[in-house]
Amino acid sequence: xxxxxxxxxxxxxxxxxxxxxxxxxxxxxxxxxxxxxxxxxxxxxxxxxxxxxxxxxxxxxxxxxxxxxxxxxxxxxxxxxxxxxxxxxxxxxxxxxxxxxxxxxxxxxxxxxxxxxxxxxxxxxxxxxxxxxxxxxxxxxxxxxxxxxxxxxxxxxxxxxxxxxxxxxxxxxxxxxxxxxxxxxxxxxxxxxxxxxxxxxxxxxxxxxxxxxxxxxxxxxxxxxxxxxxxxxxxxxxxxxxxxxxxxxxxxxxxxxxxxxxxxxxxxxxxxxxxxxxxxxxxxxxxxxxxxxxxxxxxxxxxxxxxxxxxxxxxxxxxxxxxxxxxxxxxxxxxxxxxxxxxxxxxxxxxxxxxxxxxxxxxxxxxxxxxxxxxxxxxxxxxxxxxxxxxxxxxxxxxxxxxxxxxxxxxxxxxxxxxxxxxxxxxxxxxxxxxx
Amino acid sequence: xxxxxxxxxxxxxxxxxxxxxxxxxxxxxxxxxxxxxxxxxxxxxxxxxxxxxxxxxxxxxxxxxxxxxxxxxxxxxxxxxxxxxxxxxxxxxxxxxxxxxxxxxxxxxxxxxxxxxxxxxxxxxxxxxxxxxxxxxxxxxxxxxxxxxxxxxxxxxxxxxxxxxxxxxxxxxxxxxxxxxxxxxxxxxxxxxxxxxxxxxxxxxxxxxxxxxxxxxxxxxxxxxxxxxxxx
Numbered sequence: 001x002x003x004x005x006x007x008x009x010x011x012x013x014x015x016x017x018x019x020x021x022x023x024x025x026x027x028x029x030x031x032x033x034x035x036x037x038x039x040x041x042x043x044x045x046x047x048x049x050x051x052x053x054x055x056x057x058x059x060x061x062x063x064x065x066x067x068x069x070x071x072x073x074x075x076x077x078x079x080x081x082x083x084x085x086x087x088x089x090x091x092x093x094x095x096x097x098x099x100x101x102x103x104x105x106x107x108x109x110x111x112x113x114x115x116x117x118x119x120x121x122x123x124x125x126x127x128x129x130x131x132x133x134x135x136x137x138x139x140x141x142x143x144x145x146x147x148x149x150x151x152x153x154x155x156x157x158x159x160x161x162x163x164x165x166x167x168x169x170x171x172x173x174x175x176x177x178x179x180x181x182x183x184x185x186x187x188x189x190x191x192x193x194x195x196x197x198x199x200x201x202x203x204x205x206x207x208x209x210x211x212x213x214x215x216x217x218x219x220x221x222x223x224x225x226x227x228x229x230x231x232x233x234x235x236x237x238x239x240x241x242x243x244x245x246x247x248x249x250x251x252x253x254x255x256x257x258x259x260x261x262x263x264x265x266x267x268x269x270x271x272x273x274x275x276x277x278x279x280x281x282x283x284x285x286x287x288x289x290x291x292x293x294x295x296x297x298x299x300x301x302x303x304x305x306x307x308x309x310x311x312x313x314x315x316x317x318x319x320x321x322x323x324x325x326x327x328x329x330x331x332x333x334x335x336x337x338x339x340x341x342x343x344x345x346x347x348x349x350x351x352x353x354x355x356x357x358x359x360x361x362x363x364x365x366x367x368x369x370x371x372x373x374x375x376x377x378x379x380x381x382x383x384x385x386x387x388x389x390x391x392x393x394x395x396x397x398x399x400x401x402x403x404x405x406x407x408x409x410x411x412x413x414x415x416x417x418x419x420x421x422x423x424x425x426x427x428x429x430x431x432x433x434x435x436x
Numbered sequence: 437x438x439x440x441x442x443x444x445x446x447x448x449x450x451x452x453x454x455x456x457x458x459x460x461x462x463x464x465x466x467x468x469x470x471x472x473x474x475x476x477x478x479x480x481x482x483x484x485x486x487x488x489x490x491x492x493x494x495x496x497x498x499x500x501x502x503x504x505x506x507x508x509x510x511x512x513x514x515x516x517x518x519x520x521x522x523x524x525x526x527x528x529x530x531x532x533x534x535x536x537x538x539x540x541x542x543x544x545x546x547x548x549x550x551x552x553x554x555x556x557x558x559x560x561x562x563x564x565x566x567x568x569x570x571x572x573x574x575x576x577x578x579x580x581x582x583x584x585x586x587x588x589x590x591x592x593x594x595x596x597x598x599x600x601x602x603x604x605x606x607x608x609x610x611x612x613x614x615x616x617x618x619x620x621x622x623x624x625x626x627x628x629x630x631x632x633x634x635x636x637x638x639x640x641x642x643x644x645x646x647x648x649x650x651x652x653x654x655x656x657x658x659x660x661x662x663x664x665x666x667x668x
Contacts, residue, residue: 003532003535093518093522094517094518097486097518101508102536104536248504249504
């Protein structure tokens, strides 16, 4: 298996596609990181002497999430083209017939190709590591757990892309068909997100739970959600196992096996979406209420909220981002309903809270006001927090030509290493010719 | 010994192979002969495990072996179309290949003259040399049964005479060949499986076929034409 793995990686690095992939990656890393740091630095100028303003400065959200935004584009739009080559060339030249006759089983050969893809993803993520050193040298602050979560999110998202790519190249004959199919699945998720934001239809809203990008967003928000982790893993195993069934020669009872995979995954998906455990790993605890508020929420029964706003209303968006997101971290069973058109006309802007059949209303969407209302209908009091939030924020103003090291690494050192590997792999056997 | 028992293959509603029965003796060279569309390639793909039969069995040494992973312990198969890694140099490819199969057949490499093209890129090889490399991969796997689909495409008559000696070199193997040139087949094969439109017309040695179809000519081509007429 190791020999085959070496061959797969060698084939990848000796291809021009690898040169294009990594060149684009270097370019996009430099552009995204430079822009993010520059913007963060300019915005930080006013926050340096303003402690309240400074609390809004989080390096992961302000610098690294935008930087990885470029990586998201690369892995969504380019990676399928790269990954389908692992199987496409074998199919195109029919060498799959030769390879499948090796003592290794076809399953192990398929596994080797998947492991190679995973190693390429890990390498792509490692390419980001100099950024953390540069940021640290600039005096920037980094939180290991937030950064690890962000990297894990992108790793899991890449697993999904690997799964889709292997499935599509196993089903389709040409790399163009397979890549376009992979892109369609990825873009479907973008469409669902867009549809949800624009409130296009209730069906799209319901299937938004399946949206890949919304699950990735949790990792970007420093929320460790076991639902999202298992969702990505299940998507990967689902597509990869289907791909194997389509690739395998003379597979008997293929339809039955596909059905079994569908049923098993359907059951597993059901379990994954039945419960969720979320942890706010952000240093600022931006996704959570205070400890005492969380305790209060855990003690109260199921909460029903009726919103007299349209989902596209900016007030509702603020309510969703500032309150509901935090609420769902503690009470995943909270029920949100929207008032119908007739009710909207009478009470537009109202929020109705219901606990154990007791109802109360308010027009306010401020956190403090809402908790006062909840205290009222629950007959419970929120104890005062003993500790105050210690998060002070990390504004950073960078000066001088800090970007020189960035350019040096990504425009000189890394490309040279890449070209050296490409040359070495493509021309090492050419020496034989010269010797003869 | 390879035995085909009541083998049928359908693609959707189209019958490609129709209830075939025949036995290929051990250490023989057998040719599957038939006009275009007779089902030759489908038959050898089924025997080698790259296609599934709709019904029937393939037996190897009197044991039913229908699973691909079981078949590949006994059989190596060379398809008609296969372009070995064009970006590789011959030596580079063979190094990889030998590591995969944990075996290296120096005698065969010498016989095929592959060492003289070690420094060539596979994409730069002529069709004949590429065919030699393909033959090497099938033979060097050291399986008991070797199935070759149109193995002599790309060889000129001079090269052919050399290449045919390969069957003397590998006398301990059972060869099943699909060949469209009947004159070539007659030179190489001990047994013949005559197919037409998915049906088995007959199988046996040239003498057996000659007697069966009451043909005075010794040429396989004449016997085959007579057999087709009788069948049709």
